[in-house]
Amino acid sequence: MTLRAIKWEDGKLEILDQILLPVISKYVAVKGVEDGWKVINKMQVRGAPAIAIVGCLSLAVEIQPEVFTDKKSLRQEIEGKLNYLVSARPTAVNMKIAAEDLITLSNQLSKDDSVSAADMKERFLKAIDAMLEKDIADNKAIGRHGAQAILNNGAGDSLVRVLTHCNTGSLATAGYGTALGVIRTLHADKKLEQVYCTETRPYNQGARLTAYELVHEKMPATLICDDMVAALMKSRTISAVIVGADRVAANGDTANKIGTYQIAVVANYHSVPFYVAAPFTSIDFTIPNGDRIIIEERPEREMTHINDQRVAAAGIQCWNPAFDVTPAALITGIVTEKGVYSPEELKGLNVSEKLQD
Numbered sequence: 376m377t378l379r380a381i382k383w384e385d386g387k388l389e390i391l392d393q394i395l396l397p398v399i400s401k402y403v404a405v406k407g408v409e410d411g412w413k414v415i416n417k418m419q420v421r422g423a424p425a426i427a428i429v430g431c432l433s434l435a436v437e438i439q440p441e442v443f444t445d446k447k448s449l450r451q452e453i454e455g456k457l458n459y460l461v462s463a464r465p466t467a468v469n470m471k472i473a474a475e476d477l478i479t480l481s482n483q484l485s486k487d488d489s490v491s492a493a494d495m496k497e498r499f500l501k502a503i504d505a506m507l508e509k510d511i512a513d514n515k516a517i518g519r520h521g522a523q524a525i526l527n528n529g530a531g532d533s534l535v536r537v538l539t540h541c542n543t544g545s546l547a548t549a550g551y552g553t554a555l556g557v558i559r560t561l562h563a564d565k566k567l568e569q570v571y572c573t574e575t576r577p578y579n580q581g582a583r584l585t586a587y588e589l590v591h592e593k594m595p596a597t598l599i600c601d602d603m604v605a606a607l608m609k610s611r612t613i614s615a616v617i618v619g620a621d622r623v624a625a626n627g628d629t630a631n632k633i634g635t636y637q638i639a640v641v642a643n644y645h646s647v648p649f650y651v652a653a654p655f656t657s658i659d660f661t662i663p664n665g666d667r668i669i670i671e672e673r674p675e676r677e678m679t680h681i682n683d684q685r686v687a688a689a690g691i692q693c694w695n696p697a698f699d700v701t702p703a704a705l706i707t708g709i710v711t712e713k714g715v716y717s718p719e720e721l722k723g724l725n726v727s728e729k730l731q732d
């Protein structure tokens with residue numbers, strides 16, 4: 376049993392094929408950008424931070440054996456392939472932000488006459504390498520901030536019962552996770568009484584991936600169907616909901632796995648604090664609100680079949696949006712590596728705070 380979604384060793388990239396989990400644990404080689412695009416688009420690897428990291432590493436695999444005599448061709452290859460990788464899945468912003476940052480770096484190095492083509496390649500590859508460690512460090516900071524926020528928000532000294540949706544753990548990031556990182560921190564601090572995870576139809580990230588992580592680490596966890604959230608909140612005290620994000624708009628509106636919005640509505644009805652856990656690399660300050668977020672629609676087969684077994688009547692029409700947008704008004708706080716922000720505080724961040732590391 377392993378929780379390493381991404382293996383990057385000696386210039387070789389492999390990803391844990393998450394379509395096969397939890398029954399089969401199998402790594403798939405990613406030999407370049409085409410492979411990177413495919414494993415992301417097919418959701419063999421998924422999760423906003425993991426998508427960005429695997430996408431960028433797939434470019435590193437391709438570039439590192441090449442010898443570049445001029446910086447212009449290297450810059451052109453970097454820009455073209457990063458923009459191609461952004462097209463693999465449209466909703467999560469992390470790949471887009473990573474591409475923009477790396478293209479900016481590439482342009483700067485290309486213009487710097489003191490930097491040779493070989494130096495430019497090495498510095499570019501080092502920047503991609505750094506993404507993995509930074510993601511893990513960010514997730515641990517998110518864990519600390521999020522656990523503190525949940526404990527401060529009414530739980531007092533008692534243990535907490537939290538609900539989470541989809542998968543936001545080591546299988547969605549470089550390690551530790553975002554919302555699941557908060558849950559890991561609560562568990563490590565011996566403050567976690569129970570975590571409830573939803574199945575998260577139709578891809579079942581919760582039943583197949585989050586449950587896999589929770590069982591692996593022997594956390595007190597209960598799996599529920601997506602349609603049980605209201606009944607759970609009516610019958611048991613839930614201290615908080617903590618979910619991930621694919622794209623947070625400047626006002627705090629948050630695109631996350633389909634089903635998140637209705638959980639937020641139910642949490643609001645039951646006065647349960649609702650937190651979004653996301654690194655700054657998931658926040659899109661270029662869009663004012665969630666209306667502008669593109670919602671990916673996935674193949675209907677993901678709804679009508681489970682492991683190639685038909686579970687829906689042939690011929691039925693399907694609607695399969697992979698995400699929905701939770702309005703900021705339903706969000707108690709956005710937990711980032713820099714701290715917890717209410718939507719109003721996020722909106723008020725000035726540009727320098729947004730961009731400084």
Ligand SMILES: CSC[C@H]1O[C@H](OP(=O)(O)O)[C@H](O)[C@@H]1O
Binds near residue numbers: 620
């Ligand atoms: C930290 S992962 C963030 C986000 O990504 C997941 O979507 P998908 O499994 O389709 O890639 C889910 O929405 C998580 O909350």
